[in-house]
Amino acid sequence: MGTQTIIQEYYVDRHHYCLTDDYIICVTLNGEVDYEQALRCKAVSTKLHTMFEGPKRVLVDLNKAGKQSAEARKVFAELTDLGARPVKVALWGLHPVARIIASFFAGITDNKKSKFFSDKEKALSWLKEKIEP
């Protein structure tokens, strides 16, 4: 897969958002996400989405993620439904907590669009697969 180079990055408290040279938006959630943070995350995410043309793909690292409040999830749902519209979201994590958080995330997105992986490389491969119309 090779290493990714960060083109642009932002921090929302401890949560990290960046755009890599393979045009993937990488998100690393660190700890809980409340409503206020979710709004700022949404703003940063939208900014990254508008930085380039073409399909938007997102990789979310849930290894250090904490609880996302219901209000925060609603904000993320708006993000995927209305604003940034990623074509694919790969969520990945090594442990069961990450899987649970990913399941809640899946509940607010189109199942075809998001998938959970326990391996980052597999997640990236899936993201880079040809996007079916």
Add this chain to the structure above:
Amino acid sequence: MTNMLSAIYIEGVLNVVMEVAKGNYDVEVPLTGDNDEFDALAMGINMMIDEIKSRKELEAANKEMKKAKEQAELAKKIKEQFLANMSHEIRTPMNAIVGMTDILLDQQLNPDQKKCIEAIKISADNLLTIINEVLDFSKIEAGKITFEKTPFHLEETLENIIQTLQFTANSKNLSLTYSISNNTPVLLVGDVTKLRQILINLASNSIKFTESGRIKIEIFSQALNQDDYLLEFSISDTGIGIPENKIDTIFESFTQATNDTTRKYGGTGLGLTIVKSLVELQGGKIALQSKLNEGTTFTFHLPFKKGDAIHEINEEQKTDFQNKLKNINVLLVEDNAINRFLAQTVLNKWDCNIHFAENGRIAVEKVSNEIFDIILMDIQMPELDGYDAAREIRKMQTPMTSVPIIAMTAHAMEGEIDKCKSAGMNDYISKPFNKKMLYEKMCNMLKVNNIKNGGGG
């Protein structure tokens, strides 16, 4: 995790579940930080609790919203009821003032008396216009205005409008004329009452704001197809005009061109708002052009259907009933002595035989024992109101059960017609009543029902 630790953990989870069951959503299963299955379970439960809490909050908010909506609807209903009552309370004495003034004007008066009575008449008419504007505005605001589609003669309507406004125009030495383009159908189908209201409002505005010169109503028509016509109405004057910066806001509620306008010319500032709404609610458009000190032209477009021959025949048939109210037995049900006297004066002129009932109860008794050709029924009365009296009459097992009943009421709110009709009454006239309209309604009613139960008619 050992069995003992597992047991402690599970007990912790159970405690949280029980709290949630009791309705406490501010609880969480503690995470160990090991990111293992226990933490995953705890995370899942915590996020579910959060979800339930969020939904409960939404539910509570919806409940509050529903309650607020119900309160708003109740307040609206109370407001409408208040308006209906006020309308009744104001119109009842107005009915007496306008009617009595008309009667007095028909009598021999010395010039000073005539001048005084005419002043009363003008003031009463003005007051009635203001009351009607406020009521119309309320109806439009409440979305309760409805439009009729009846055939009418455009030229007759225009003649009638000119006749209504001629006196005021003459008093200011203004010429008031109208013209209708040749291609306009003689008979149209639409809401003639609302059209009349729009034209009278615009033309009387023109008269009000014109000191010398003329007011012209011009009508052009464009055939959209064989049945549908788009009519352009243009009302132009040589009056004071409207300042350019006020043209955009002139149709807004409670707005007049300047404060000075209000002081000098009076009015509610609702007239043009009502006109605009009446035009737009019928699918039309209104615009204006004005030049200060030169004049103003209001132009509006309204769609109408062409009236057919059947409508014309009906119009002709109507004239067969001229002078046919002579010796008709009329039961006048009215609790207010002044209103009784007023209606009696009008009915006497038409040589009707008048019988009185002071409330609905007396009317029902009279109808069960006597024969009447038509009943004029007030609505708000002691003992038994007009609605219930009509219902009781319709339940009777005698030929009088189908006697025509015209409701005469000072309730002017939209929906009153339906209420009267659902109580079994045939028609409705609002007070202060227009004599010609009452005459026509009575003639129509007697023709439609073909009842001549007796009384030598």
